[in-house]
Amino acid sequence: MNPAPxxxxxxPSLKTPLTTAQQQQQLAAGRNVSPSPGLRYPxxxxxxxxxxxxxxxxxxxxxAAFGYLFVEMIGYAQRRVRxxxxxxxxxxxxxxxxxLKLLDxxxxxxxxxxxxxxxxxxxxLPLLQFITTTLxxxxxxxxxxxxxxxxxxxxxxxxxxxxxxxxxxxxxxREMSQLNCAAYVAGVIEGVCDGAGxxxxxxxxxxxxxxxxxxxxxxxxxxxxxxxxxxxEVLEREEILGKNG
Amino acid sequence: xxxxxFYIFDRHTECIxxxxxxxxxxxxSKQARPTSASTTASVEMxxxxxLSAADDAKLIFGTVFSLRNIVKKLGGEDDAFLSYRxxxxxxxxxxxxxRMKFVMLTDTKTNNLRVVLHQIWANLYVEFVVKNPLSPVxxxxxxxxxxxxFEMGLESFVSSVLVS
Amino acid sequence: xxxxxxxxxxxALLVINKAGGLIYNREFHSGLNKMSSNDYLxxxxxxxxxxxxxxxxxxxxxxxxxxxxxxxxxxxxxxxxTGLEVLESAHFRLQxxxxxxxxxxxxxxxxxxxxxxxxxxxIYELYSDYVMKNPFYTVEMPIRCEKFDRxxxxxxxxxx
Numbered sequence: 147m148n149p150a151p152x153x154x155x156x157x158p159s160l161k162t163p164l165t166t167a168q169q170q171q172q173l174a175a176g177r178n179v180s181p182s183p184g185l186r187y188p189x190x191x192x193x194x195x196x197x198x199x200x201x202x203x204x205x206x207x208x209x210a211a212f213g214y215l216f217v218e219m220i221g222y223a224q225r226r227v228r229x230x231x232x233x234x235x236x237x238x239x240x241x242x243x244x245x246l247k248l249l250d251x252x253x254x255x256x257x258x259x260x261x262x263x264x265x266x267x268x269x270x271l272p273l274l275q276f277i278t279t280t281l282x283x284x285x286x287x288x289x290x291x292x293x294x295x296x297x298x299x300x301x302x303x304x305x306x307x308x309x310x311x312x313x314x315x316x317x318x319x320r321e322m323s324q325l326n327c328a329a330y331v332a333g334v335i336e337g338v339c340d341g342a343g344x345x346x347x348x349x350x351x352x353x354x355x356x357x358x359x360x361x362x363x364x365x366x367x368x369x370x371x372x373x374x375x376x377x378x379e380v381l382e383r384e385e386i387l388g389k390n391g
Numbered sequence: 392x393x394x395x396x397f398y399i400f401d402r403h404t405e406c407i408x409x410x411x412x413x414x415x416x417x418x419x420s421k422q423a424r425p426t427s428a429s430t431t432a433s434v435e436m437x438x439x440x441x442l443s444a445a446d447d448a449k450l451i452f453g454t455v456f457s458l459r460n461i462v463k464k465l466g467g468e469d470d471a472f473l474s475y476r477x478x479x480x481x482x483x484x485x486x487x488x489x490r491m492k493f494v495m496l497t498d499t500k501t502n503n504l505r506v507v508l509h510q511i512w513a514n515l516y517v518e519f520v521v522k523n524p525l526s527p528v529x530x531x532x533x534x535x536x537x538x539x540x541f542e543m544g545l546e547s548f549v550s551s552v553l554v555s
Numbered sequence: 556x557x558x559x560x561x562x563x564x565x566x567a568l569l570v571i572n573k574a575g576g577l578i579y580n581r582e583f584h585s586g587l588n589k590m591s592s593n594d595y596l597x598x599x600x601x602x603x604x605x606x607x608x609x610x611x612x613x614x615x616x617x618x619x620x621x622x623x624x625x626x627x628x629x630x631x632x633x634x635x636x637t638g639l640e641v642l643e644s645a646h647f648r649l650q651x652x653x654x655x656x657x658x659x660x661x662x663x664x665x666x667x668x669x670x671x672x673x674x675x676x677x678i679y680e681l682y683s684d685y686v687m688k689n690p691f692y693t694v695e696m697p698i699r700c701e702k703f704d705r706x707x708x709x710x711x712x713x714x715x
Contacts, residue, residue, distance in 0.1 A: 210684075210688070213684075213688035214688060216688075216690065217688055217689070217690040220690035220691075221690055224690075314684075315684055315685055315688035315689055315702070316688075316689055316690060316691070316702070317685065317689050317691065317692075317699075317700035317701040317702040317703065318691065318701075319691050319699065320699075322691070327690070367705075395614035395615070396614055411614070413614060447612065450608050450611070450612055451612060453605075453608065454605050454608050454609055454612065457601050457604070457605045458605060458642060460601075461598055461601060461602065462642075462644040464588065464590065464594065464598070465587045465588055465590070465598075465644075465646075465647065465663070466587065466588065466644050466645065466646035466647055467588055467646065469645075470644050470645050470646040470647075471644060471645045472642075472644050473643045473644055473645065474642070474643050475609065475639050475640075475641060475642040475643070476639075476640050476641045476642075477609050477610070477613070477636065477637050477638055477639055477640055478636065478637030478638075478640060479613040479614075479615050479636055479637065480612075480613055480614055480615065482609075496614050503643070
């Protein structure tokens with residue numbers, strides 16, 4: 147990045163540690179770059195990219211800050227969409243890359259001394275447990291409320307959350323009552339599954355609190371179920387692995 | 392407790408009496424405190440000064456009239472508008488059965504002055520204005536209200552209220 | 556005595572946007588006269604105007620000593636006249652809170668209700684949470700947020 151790096155920086159003996167004087171010289175050269183007025187980039191290596199990945203584990207984010215950010219994300223997704231399904235698809239797409247990255251990050255941080263630190267789940271159940279505990283705790287500070295396998299279809303799994311954090315401040319207008327903004331979280335789940343090598347035929351978020359009369363609505367009006375439908379080849383592999391193990 | 396001003400409106404919505412007890416120490420206090428905040432104050436001052444006393448009375452009547460109607464609408468016909476308070480002052484209101492309106496502006500910490508306003512009406516206005524044989528029945532333009540006895544009575548009554 | 560103090564009787568809550576339009580209107584306890592929605596709209600508009608007048612009526616010259624905040628940190632809002640804050644009548648008490656952006660909250664309570672300031676603060680919190688952070692709410696438009704309604708109910712009814 148330095149526009150005029152000292153000549154010795156390109157010397158073949160690059161691996162030998164620089165002397166203090168040389169380091170200072172380099173720093174001085176870096177400082178000569180006049181910072182652009184718009185974007186401020188700290189020169190003292192304090193960006194989040196320079197931080198150790200295992201640190202800032204317990205760093206928490208203001209819920210209000212997330213609330214406002216999510217408002218803008220939904221506002222952005224809402225532009226040029228036709229209908230609720232389209233909007234949910236866009237939210238899902240926004241969450242997907244986050245899931246991919248979180249899988250890597252959380253596996254790197256996972257404190258398993260016996261095994262290799264970045265061992266990804268290879269069976270469905272460990273993967274889902276990873277999602278409902280590790281991922282959920284990282285994102286929302288608590289585990290998911292339930293994990294079930296669909297009785298009707300073997301390829302469907304359901305994670306339920308009584309009160310999704312992303313929906314804390316959201317009141318869906320009546321004309322869009324089918325919309326569940328936790329589709330964003332569904333996208334995150336899809337990203338994690340995909341990244342771990344479990345292709346899905348889609349992850350979707352559904353309301354279950356409503357419509358259940360007095361029973362369902364009373365306790366958890368915002369209860370949401372994330373429906374995960376794995377691809378056929380994943381189930382095939384699972385079967386083979388089950389026989390072998 | 393400090394009293395800023397006092398108004399009487401008759402049933403024709405006209406202001407028939409007004410009096411101000413405004414301390415004017417701001418010229419001295421302003422010099423004593425040459426802070427930067429005084430610049431914002433001086434920006435707002437000319438706009439305030441532009442309003443004459445008569446305009447003030449009209450605005451007060453409009454305010455009081457609207458609030459009284461709101462109160463009657465919400466609380467029913469037997470409800471009575473008593474007072475309102477802003478960050479700077481408090482306005483006390485009393486309406487006689489003949490729809491005369493007595494209004495007093497004080498500082499914000501003053502308790503309700505409905506009783507005081509009632510006494511001004513009963514002991515001063517009725518005694519010195521209504522019972523005055525030289526005073527007309529109605530008071531267009533305030534004729535006959537600000538007579539010597541009423542002024543003196545009001546002054547001494549207000550100072551006695553201020554002391555207590 | 557303590558029981559009476561904790562009791563909260565809120566008759567109604569009105570929210571008026573900065574243009575004087577009524578954007579939220581809700582009754583909690585009966586006690587005020589029933590009014591049509593049109594009457595409420597008129598009330599909001601009238602109050603908006605009266606509020607502006609009461610702001611300009613201040614008998615005190617606007618000096619920094621007027622509200623005794625000259626010692627505190629300079630703020631652009633310190634010297635601003637506030638307009639009507641509390642209105643008392645024989646049957647109710649009206650507390651008005653204006654946000655720095657000009658939205659007004661009108662709370663109608665019983666005449667002797669204590670701690671209305673705290674109630675107002677809490678309602679403002681609920682508003683900023685469930686209305687302002689709702690992606691489907693357009694600023695200055697009528698408030699139709701289910702969670703705002705529900706949280707208000709929970710707050711007002713639990714305390715009463």
